[in-house]
Amino acid sequence: MKRPTLEAVAARAGVSRATVSRVVNGQSTVTPEIRETVLRAVSELGYVPNSAARSLVTQRTDSIALVISEPATRVFSDDRLFSTVIRTVSSELEAADKQIVLMLASAPRGHARVERYISGGHVDGVLLLSMHGADPLPGALTRMGVPVVSYGRPAVAVEMPYVDNDNVGGASAAVRHLLDSGRRRIATIAGPQDMIGGQDRLTGYREALRDSDRRSIVAVGDFTRASGISAMRQLLEDDPSLDAVFVANDVMAIGALQVLRQAGRRVPDDVAVVGFDDIEAVRYTDPPLTTVRHPIPEQATAMVRLLLTPPQDRASDRVILPSELVVRESA
Amino acid sequence: MKRPTLEAVAARAGVSRATVSRVVNGQSTVTPEIRETVLRAVSELGYVPNSAARSLVTQRTDSIALVISEPATRVFSDDRLFSTVIRTVSSELEAADKQIVLMLASAPRGHARVERYISGGHVDGVLLLSMHGADPLPGALTRMGVPVVSYGRPAVAVEMPYVDNDNVGGASAAVRHLLDSGRRRIATIAGPQDMIGGQDRLTGYREALRDSDRRSIVAVGDFTRASGISAMRQLLEDDPSLDAVFVANDVMAIGALQVLRQAGRRVPDDVAVVGFDDIEAVRYTDPPLTTVRHPIPEQATAMVRLLLTPPQDRASDRVILPSELVVRESA
DNA sequence: GCGGGTTTCGTTATCGTTCACTTCGGTCTC
DNA sequence: GAGACCGAAGTGAACGATAACGAAACCCGC
Numbered sequence: 001m002k003r004p005t006l007e008a009v010a011a012r013a014g015v016s017r018a019t020v021s022r023v024v025n026g027q028s029t030v031t032p033e034i035r036e037t038v039l040r041a042v043s044e045l046g047y048v049p050n051s052a053a054r055s056l057v058t059q060r061t062d063s064i065a066l067v068i069s070e071p072a073t074r075v076f077s078d079d080r081l082f083s084t085v086i087r088t089v090s091s092e093l094e095a096a097d098k099q100i101v102l103m104l105a106s107a108p109r110g111h112a113r114v115e116r117y118i119s120g121g122h123v124d125g126v127l128l129l130s131m132h133g134a135d136p137l138p139g140a141l142t143r144m145g146v147p148v149v150s151y152g153r154p155a156v157a158v159e160m161p162y163v164d165n166d167n168v169g170g171a172s173a174a175v176r177h178l179l180d181s182g183r184r185r186i187a188t189i190a191g192p193q194d195m196i197g198g199q200d201r202l203t204g205y206r207e208a209l210r211d212s213d214r215r216s217i218v219a220v221g222d223f224t225r226a227s228g229i230s231a232m233r234q235l236l237e238d239d240p241s242l243d244a245v246f247v248a249n250d251v252m253a254i255g256a257l258q259v260l261r262q263a264g265r266r267v268p269d270d271v272a273v274v275g276f277d278d279i280e281a282v283r284y285t286d287p288p289l290t291t292v293r294h295p296i297p298e299q300a301t302a303m304v305r306l307l308l309t310p311p312q313d314r315a316s317d318r319v320i321l322p323s324e325l326v327v328r329e330s331a
Numbered sequence: 332m333k334r335p336t337l338e339a340v341a342a343r344a345g346v347s348r349a350t351v352s353r354v355v356n357g358q359s360t361v362t363p364e365i366r367e368t369v370l371r372a373v374s375e376l377g378y379v380p381n382s383a384a385r386s387l388v389t390q391r392t393d394s395i396a397l398v399i400s401e402p403a404t405r406v407f408s409d410d411r412l413f414s415t416v417i418r419t420v421s422s423e424l425e426a427a428d429k430q431i432v433l434m435l436a437s438a439p440r441g442h443a444r445v446e447r448y449i450s451g452g453h454v455d456g457v458l459l460l461s462m463h464g465a466d467p468l469p470g471a472l473t474r475m476g477v478p479v480v481s482y483g484r485p486a487v488a489v490e491m492p493y494v495d496n497d498n499v500g501g502a503s504a505a506v507r508h509l510l511d512s513g514r515r516r517i518a519t520i521a522g523p524q525d526m527i528g529g530q531d532r533l534t535g536y537r538e539a540l541r542d543s544d545r546r547s548i549v550a551v552g553d554f555t556r557a558s559g560i561s562a563m564r565q566l567l568e569d570d571p572s573l574d575a576v577f578v579a580n581d582v583m584a585i586g587a588l589q590v591l592r593q594a595g596r597r598v599p600d601d602v603a604v605v606g607f608d609d610i611e612a613v614r615y616t617d618p619p620l621t622t623v624r625h626p627i628p629e630q631a632t633a634m635v636r637l638l639l640t641p642p643q644d645r646a647s648d649r650v651i652l653p654s655e656l657v658v659r660e661s662a
Numbered sequence: 663g664c665g666g667g668t669t670t671c672g673t674t675a676t677c678g679t680t681c682a683c684t685t686c687g688g689t690c691t692c
Numbered sequence: 693g694a695g696a697c698c699g700a701a702g703t704g705a706a707c708g709a710t711a712a713c714g715a716a717a718c719c720c721g722c
Contacts (some may be wrong), residue, residue, distance in 0.1 A: 003452065005678055016702045021680065029700060048451045052387035053678030057707050061383070063432070083413055090435045099448065101394070102433045104421045117430065120379045121334065254615070284585070284615050336708055347672045352710060360670060384708035387677050 004045040013041035063099035069130035088300035161317040165294035170323025171204025183244035187217035191248035228252025232259040250275040272331035287329035335376040344372035394430035400461035419631035492648040496625035501654025502535025514575035518548035522579035559583025563590040581606040603662035618660035
């Protein structure tokens, strides 16, 4: 009833354990004839290697952790990011015959759990989704010597391989689009400034405006719809004559659209709106939202590739992927 | 530089390996004084048990697999389902101090991979998301003797613990709502009939109609938006006088709304529409969609609880959770 | 103060692999 | 034709933990 062991297979095939091990692990130093016999014994007994025993001696686990170091609400506010990353990472690791251990680490209890688990040697590497500058996890993970790659640029303090999209470039492309279409007073609803993405998108906005001679009008949100609503209200109050808003993510942009409508401003006639992320929902807003799309699958793929490449073989420890402006009806 | 072992801790604390093991595993048969000494040695050396060695002898892995046995496109068409299940399962398993291994198994290569992995004893149990009646995975998994719980009722053929929402009840509640609001010709866009959810929701529609004396008008889709579009077109052609549609999921309903608008039918004035799932996007459709919400977090939680409860301690092997009609503007 | 019964701790075997070595034929070379 | 050499298979020792078993040490009552 219990699972057959290497020993059993060896006995059945009339060879030693070592030979069976060689066959199972695909070493070439075994006579084709014997290899056949062994393979037959393996399939007859339904042998599958015991992973615990194997990784006890090899020090490998063939599994990598995908750590989401965010409070659940933030990560999942944009479902597409999350599911796309998981899906892409999954299929990419599948090709490398590695498993995914998923860890949602909401601080601080989750952090301790993650650190304990990772330092326990359960995984060969870590893919880290962390968007907070103040997150202690990137630092902690690098310190324990396990290979890590971050999705998105981690806080400046830590040296860590990462793959990011061009937040700065995407944001300034959005703003330039507004400038090109003749908008004069372009405000922004920025993201939280403790998040790298929030910082970079604001930087992009500022850079684009600096090249023109427009004044910057900034309100800060925290990437939630509610914050988009209150930020938009504040902007309208601060500068009633604004004719465009660049919003640092789509979720807040949806809130902004709602406020604009309530305030009797037509979009895009009176006020143009551009979002960021290109989440599913913005195709169905009224009007459909012009936004910046970043290539999530490519980013996730690059992340896995980077992790699986030994440090000395890497062309670079950082990869930046281009963002793309998707023009719909709101701007 | 390498990680300290039990041996090292034992040496430092001046006791035997066994005692350290007892302390680490929280056995009570150890003198408080010695326990203190050991714990100090543990923290001084930063000892963390080697999981491979442990599970080699205990036969446990403290991790469970979450297997998504669907082509990616289907699972992710409703992002909320996916992310909510993951999030809930994750936090629920966290409480039990178990890890979650995520496997996306698109047939058939994925199936072989999953079977190999599960039979390899990598996990203590399996949470299975499989919505196809013809899926061979539920059968295969039960056969290999590993504890499994299914999200949603599996195909009739296999005997397997599961947690499902009341698809039949939810669908008939939706149809009754249409009847109660005076609709006379109520059509349905059914889901794929090789999926349990698709079957059950159609059953609910039929049951509700049977209690009245209305005729059933059925088109079948496959839960994608495109199929919702073509199904709606077909329905309008078959019966131009229809005044209500119950759509088996929201994604198809979005397609249906689009077709109705193009056909010049006002919703809900000319045609009432009810969806199913209550995905995020239907709050922003025009008009916002009336739909049936099923309690995904509760379902996921119940699934984990069921898996962690030893079979002999279970009150029942199947749990059915109620669905709830969410009335918005489309019906 | 002594025997029986508990605690408490140490010894040792074991789990299933892999890896470094050894061994064993057989070929090659001079 | 003998020794060096090489490839293929076997032997034995880790790997790091747990658990069964044994041996002290201790308690108790008589």
